[in-house]
Amino acid sequence: MSHRLYPLKKQRLQRSELAVPASNPTMIDKAAEGAADYVFLDLEDAVAPPEKEQARKNAIQALNDIDWAGKGKTVSVRINGLDTHYMYRDVVDVMEQAGDRVHTLLVPKVGETGDLYMVEAMVNQIEMAKGFKTRVGLEALIETALGMANVEDIARFGGRLEAMHFGVADFAASMRARTVNIGGLNPVYPGDQWHAAIARMVTACRAFGLRAIDGPFGDFSDPEGYKAGARRAAALGCEGKWAIHPSQVALANEVFSPTEAEVTKARRIIEELRAAEAKGKGAASLDGKMIDAASERMAANVLVVADAIAGR
Ligand code: GLV
Numbered sequence: 001m002s003h004r005l006y007p008l009k010k011q012r013l014q015r016s017e018l019a020v021p022a023s024n025p026t027m028i029d030k031a032a033e034g035a036a037d038y039v040f041l042d043l044e045d046a047v048a049p050p051e052k053e054q055a056r057k058n059a060i061q062a063l064n065d066i067d068w069a070g071k072g073k074t075v076s077v078r079i080n081g082l083d084t085h086y087m088y089r090d091v092v093d094v095m096e097q098a099g100d101r102v103h104t105l106l107v108p109k110v111g112e113t114g115d116l117y118m119v120e121a122m123v124n125q126i127e128m129a130k131g132f133k134t135r136v137g138l139e140a141l142i143e144t145a146l147g148m149a150n151v152e153d154i155a156r157f158g159g160r161l162e163a164m165h166f167g168v169a170d171f172a173a174s175m176r177a178r179t180v181n182i183g184g185l186n187p188v189y190p191g192d193q194w195h196a197a198i199a200r201m202v203t204a205c206r207a208f209g210l211r212a213i214d215g216p217f218g219d220f221s222d223p224e225g226y227k228a229g230a231r232r233a234a235a236l237g238c239e240g241k242w243a244i245h246p247s248q249v250a251l252a253n254e255v256f257s258p259t260e261a262e263v264t265k266a267r268r269i270i271e272e273l274r275a276a277e278a279k280g281k282g283a284a285s286l287d288g289k290m291i292d293a294a295s296e297r298m299a300a301n302v303l304v305v306a307d308a309i310a311g312r
């Protein structure tokens with residue numbers, strides 16, 4: 001390891017993250033009763049401009065009326081972008097009226113660290129002014145060419161930033177990629193056309209102790225396509241994926257949960273290495289394969305998630 005370490009800033013179970021337009025209180029109530037680890041109340045793109053103010057009020061009411069933590073969930077609010085005239089009031093109203101109830105703010109279309117600096121400064125002031133003992137976290141949505149070009153800098157921001165998300169729909173738009181399909185594969189491309197972007201964001205996340213989350217898959221009538229995308233994201237190091245429809249929550253929970261076999265294997269790796277260590281050896285073999293300290297680090301990642309699921 002390098003001398004400078006960036007341990008994971010905040011462990012939260014985030015296998016499934018259900019997006020709920022805050023303009024729809026019925027959907028908010030259903031989300032609270034569902035199986036998603038995370039729910040984000042959306043004030044941004046799923047809410048039409050005439051609905052913005054009511055959506056903000058609904059989000060505040062839902063934060064105050066529903067015991068999200070008691071239901072084993074993390075609750076987040078996606079504020080509007082810094083280029084709109086809604087954003088400042090989203091932060092002020094949500095934080096002043098429910099800042100000790102909301103767990104994180106999801107900042108869309110983050111392009112540079114200054115975007116996070118502004119939100120961080122606002123929430124610092126509001127928490128101080130209100131005397132809150134809680135501390136809201138920040139999550140950055142990387143979904144523009146500018147955000148991706150600056151993703152390492154953004155990851156390095158520090159402060160309250162604890163996770164980054166890949167927003168494939170806006171990213172495709174920003175890149176002028178030839179598609180109108182949210183998150184699906186382009187058949188003319190040999191492989192996954194989002195691979196490089198997700199891999200870059202995940203690397204930036206893991207370098208600086210942030211959780212990495214994959215964004216939406218629009219075709220909710222294609223569960224196999226969703227699961228394939230989720231598996232590709234998991235293979236690269238993402239620990240969860242958005243659900244833009246309640247039917248996708250179970251799919252995400254399934255893909256991002258270690259299987260019994262993976263948990264058993266992880267425990268056996270650690271047992272074998274302890275036994276080898278007692279004999280003065282650093283490496284061992286398990287089921288005909290070499291294992292060493294790096295295997296233990298991989299196994300520990302599996303067990304952290306398994307423990308978080310068990311403790312939910
Ligand atoms: C999410 O906001 C996306 O644009 O994919």
Ligand code: MG
Nearest residue numbers: 045143167170
């Ligand atoms: Mg977007």
